[in-house]
Amino acid sequence: MSFEPDVLQGFVQRYLDTVVTGSAQDVAALYAEDATLEDPVGGGEVHIGRQAIAGFYNNVAGVEVKTELLSFRAGGSEAAFVFAITVGGSMRIEPIEVMTFNADGQITSMRAFWGPADITTL
Amino acid sequence: MSFEPDVLQGFVQRYLDTVVTGSAQDVAALYAEDATLEDPVGGGEVHIGRQAIAGFYNNVAGVEVKTELLSFRAGGSEAAFVFAITVGGSMRIEPIEVMTFNADGQITSMRAFWGPADITTL
Numbered sequence: 001m002s003f004e005p006d007v008l009q010g011f012v013q014r015y016l017d018t019v020v021t022g023s024a025q026d027v028a029a030l031y032a033e034d035a036t037l038e039d040p041v042g043g044g045e046v047h048i049g050r051q052a053i054a055g056f057y058n059n060v061a062g063v064e065v066k067t068e069l070l071s072f073r074a075g076g077s078e079a080a081f082v083f084a085i086t087v088g089g090s091m092r093i094e095p096i097e098v099m100t101f102n103a104d105g106q107i108t109s110m111r112a113f114w115g116p117a118d119i120t121t122l
Numbered sequence: 123m124s125f126e127p128d129v130l131q132g133f134v135q136r137y138l139d140t141v142v143t144g145s146a147q148d149v150a151a152l153y154a155e156d157a158t159l160e161d162p163v164g165g166g167e168v169h170i171g172r173q174a175i176a177g178f179y180n181n182v183a184g185v186e187v188k189t190e191l192l193s194f195r196a197g198g199s200e201a202a203f204v205f206a207i208t209v210g211g212s213m214r215i216e217p218i219e220v221m222t223f224n225a226d227g228q229i230t231s232m233r234a235f236w237g238p239a240d241i242t243t244l
Contacts, residue, residue, distance in 0.1 A: 041197030042197040073217065078164060080218040082193060095195065098220060113202035
């Protein structure tokens with residue numbers, strides 16, 4: 001199973017837009033029912049299933065965020081990308097993320113690579 | 123198992139340096155015996171084991187390459203990074219790669235995300 005690069009980039013852009021404009025449930029709805037989320041990678045916690053994933057996004061609900069796709073690479077049914085997220089106008093983080101997608105375009109896994117060194121205080 | 127970010131970045135820099143200065147065997151020696159390599163991701167071929175990996179790097183042996191680490195993110199025992207590789211002075215590719223490492227610092231998997239859109243002719 002494989003998507004054209006511009007289709008994959010559309011999935012990623014939709015995700016980044018929904019993080020800004022949607023609720024935690026809206027973001028979780030972009031994920032498959034049995035999806036996994038690891039953010040940050042190496043942090044020791046993997047969120048499994050759409051409900052747990054909604055809980056993860058609920059942690060930043062109510063905080064104004066902005067997102068910007070900085071760099072995008074397609075890979076079959078996967079995508080790797082660099083993006084910036086500005087949280088509450090005070091903190092900017094630039095993770096590298098890897099996402100996998102199923103045939104319906106749902107996110108089946110999301111892994112975010114970032115650490116303290118990738119945070120800028122604004 | 124987890125490495126400090128600067129240790130992981132050292133592993134990645136050693137890899138990029140060895141791609142420039144070393145033989146295919148030298149690069150393959152940075153990998154674990156049972157490592158896997160997928161380059162590009164979605165290309166349909168996964169190279170399994172150090173011997174197959176040496177064969178992959180042998181394909182570019184004899185061609186002058188330069189590498190440059192552009193962006194690096196640590197994640198426990200993994201790393202994600204953007205780098206540039208210039209091949210024969212005529213072509214520049216900027217992949218996003220994800221590498222995993224074992225306790226000995228050997229690469230256990232490498233996955234490179236890039237496609238035709240990420241190639242620049244110089």
